[in-house]
């Protein structure tokens with residue numbers, strides 16, 4: 001099975017293997033997913049029926065975060081764990097507010113990266129890279145990223161619904177330290193609000209030692225925190 005217009009490299013992406021990015025696309029009502037992704041997503045929905053609602057709430061949070069960052073002078077974005085760039089992606093939302101926005105999309109899922117490159121190939125103000133959040137230098141020192149963004153100007157770093165895929169010991173604080181002054185980090189993080197309050201608080205404190213409390217899947221998130 002191949003996506004329409006896919007190159008030979010892109011066709012090598014295995015549709016029989018589960019892709020978190022494609023399963024997430026299914027939750028968002030997208031069509032870039034395969035039977036194996038849909039079966040997994042349906043299984044998740046049996047355990048957590050609110051998964052689709054959470055994905056959409058999360059997308060709404062992304063819109064509000066981008067608007068806040070643009071209002072505060074950000075014109076460059078790095079979206080880590082970007083997924084498949086279907087409707088409502090960062091450059092769509094941001095350009096409606098400011099046409100001069102540039103975006104780097106980063107993901108470690110080959111499907112998400114291949115699909116991003118395909119969809120963004122005619123858009124010089126956006127770029128997609130294959131990179132793992134856990135290796136910050138692979139993103140922050142990446143020649144493509146450095147060529148695309150001006151690191152003397154503020155950057156909006158987006159980590160939307162991705163941090164819960166990495167363990168606490170892969171502390172992503174390096175990103176905060178590397179961003180230019182007046183940059184922002186906006187993140188959302190899945191948490192279990194039914195868990196025992198003490199263990200939830202301990203878990204949140206351990207995973208966010210120097211950041212504000214993690215954003216929750218709620219309609220009115222706290223404003224993203226400035227980094228400099």
Ligand SMILES: C[S@@+](CC[C@H](N)C(=O)[O-])C[C@H]1O[C@@H](n2cnc3c(N)ncnc32)[C@H](O)[C@@H]1O
Nearest residue numbers: 021024081082083107108109132133160162165
């Ligand atoms: C739940 S989806 C969220 C997608 C997008 N941020 C959104 O809100 O629509 C999580 C994404 O994070 C990516 N991801 C998971 N672990 C990652 C890692 N270590 N580095 C980069 N991306 C990762 C997955 O491939 C997937 O595309």
